[in-house]
Amino acid sequence: MADRTELSLEDLRIDSDIRHAETLPGAFYGHREWHQRSVDRVFARSWQFLGREELVRVPGQVHPTLLLEGCLDEPILLTRDRDDVLHCLSNVCTHRANLVCDGATVAANLRCRYHGRRFGLDGQFLSMPEFEDVEGFPCKSDSLPRLPFGSWRGFLFAGVAPPTALDLLTREMESRIGWLPIEEASLDPKRSRDYVVDANWALYCDNYLEGFHIPYVHNSLAAALDYGDYRTELFEGGVLQVGIAEGGEDLFALPESSPDFGQKIAAYYFWLFPNTMFNVYPWGISVNVVRPLAVDRTRVSFLAYVWDSERLDRGAGSGLDRVEREDEAVVEGVHKGARSRLYTRGRYSPTRETGLHHFHRMLVEQLASDSGDGDEAR
Numbered sequence: 001m002a003d004r005t006e007l008s009l010e011d012l013r014i015d016s017d018i019r020h021a022e023t024l025p026g027a028f029y030g031h032r033e034w035h036q037r038s039v040d041r042v043f044a045r046s047w048q049f050l051g052r053e054e055l056v057r058v059p060g061q062v063h064p065t066l067l068l069e070g071c072l073d074e075p076i077l078l079t080r081d082r083d084d085v086l087h088c089l090s091n092v093c094t095h096r097a098n099l100v101c102d103g104a105t106v107a108a109n110l111r112c113r114y115h116g117r118r119f120g121l122d123g124q125f126l127s128m129p130e131f132e133d134v135e136g137f138p139c140k141s142d143s144l145p146r147l148p149f150g151s152w153r154g155f156l157f158a159g160v161a162p163p164t165a166l167d168l169l170t171r172e173m174e175s176r177i178g179w180l181p182i183e184e185a186s187l188d189p190k191r192s193r194d195y196v197v198d199a200n201w202a203l204y205c206d207n208y209l210e211g212f213h214i215p216y217v218h219n220s221l222a223a224a225l226d227y228g229d230y231r232t233e234l235f236e237g238g239v240l241q242v243g244i245a246e247g248g249e250d251l252f253a254l255p256e257s258s259p260d261f262g263q264k265i266a267a268y269y270f271w272l273f274p275n276t277m278f279n280v281y282p283w284g285i286s287v288n289v290v291r292p293l294a295v296d297r298t299r300v301s302f303l304a305y306v307w308d309s310e311r312l313d314r315g316a317g318s319g320l321d322r323v324e325r326e327d328e329a330v331v332e333g334v335h336k337g338a339r340s341r342l343y344t345r346g347r348y349s350p351t352r353e354t355g356l357h358h359f360h361r362m363l364v365e366q367l368a369s370d371s372g373d374g375d376e377a378r
Contacts, residue, residue, distance in 0.1 A: 007031050012364045018357045023346045024364075026338035029200040034367070035295035038202070042274050042366045043071055047148075047166055049276050049289050050088075050156040052187065052305070056080040060106040062121070064091050064099070067147075067158060070291045070299055074160060075099055076147060077110075081121035088149035088158045089123040094142050110144075119144050153182040155287075169237045169272045176240065177268060177280050179255050184307045185284050191304035191312075193321075197328050199335035201275065201292035202363065204300060207331050208288075209239055209271055209355035217326050224250075224316045225266060232355045239355040243267035243316050250315025252282055267316040271355070273362050281317030283308045296335065300324075 015021035067074035075091035098114035110119040118126040123144035150166035229244040245266035270278040275290035284306040291299040
């Protein structure tokens with residue numbers, strides 16, 4: 001019987017050989033201390049999806065938001081300066097920590113309404129009243145900190161301290177779907193919504209990362225995809241699942257330059273470590289952002305970006321709400337089962353759960369950063 005209070009890093013280790021490996025312990029998914037370590041060591045060191053560049057379309061626009069709301073809750077600012085350059089800045093005044101900007105606006109510069117400190121749209125300190133007698137002022141730390149920030153095909157990402165370049169995550173998407181009219185996609189608010197799942201965030205990702213359950217859980221999706229040809233490909237920083245169409249309709253018109261040319265591709269499912277999914281269909285992209293709210297509660301944001309509305313509600317990209325509700329029911333059941341005193345950990349299917357194995361190894365590696373091998377959470 002697994003100890004439900006103490007769980008060491010060694011207990012989380014995953015064998016590199018999937019044929020011998022065991023999954024994460026069930027106790028991990030309900031462990032509050034390891035959940036907090038996931039926030040600090042995984043999410044605070046990752047790239048997070050922000051939205052489209054349209055959030056700050058013209059020079060002078062300022063858009064305040066929270067980085068990974070509900071989890072990191074880091075106040076940030078997206079700005080486009082007068083030279084038409086995008087910036088991602090801290091939204092915390094370097095004087096007394098008031099929020100610099102409360103709402104989206106167009107401005108020549110930024111001014112904290114608490115004591116009047118002013119910054120340029122690039123975050124540079126400009127002025128501060130009543131500070132004439134302060135020695136060594138201003139200095140570099142008086143400007144707003146800049147966050148690592150990047151864009152892929154108009155989609156914006158930022159992070160507090162991501163350890164790798166954004167390109168590590170996006171280059172596989174560029175290789176496989178860069179030929180699509182991605183820049184033309186626009187957000188469809190009517191098809192975008194949030195779901196709250198009473199389960200640990202990692203269980204939601206576990207479920208996403210294998211097509212093993214499709215024939216058993218998703219009747220409608222199973223009818224659209226050829227399960228026998230469904231495949232999983234691993235890359236550094238993520239996983240790609242390729243959905244092959246069961247029939248000959250609702251396919252991508254792949255160019256000859258595509259590595260998948262000649263195949264009946266119905267959907268590409270990209271997962272970017274640790275919590276972002278790009279589900280690509282002939283009609284557009286459904287971006288899913290998994291937001292941990294607590295050890296046993298997760299919000300999943302579905303954001304639909306459409307470039308061909310005439311192909312909506314067809315094939316693998318239809319009925320997404322139904323598929324999500326089916327996934328929720330299963331994931332919530334697994335969360336309850338993982339708490340059992342009679343369950344320890346399982347094994348992986350080498351043919352169907354390589355994506356899950358890849359995720360678990362990446363997760364444990366990140367959790368192990370800056371920690372000793374004997375590190376325990378109690």
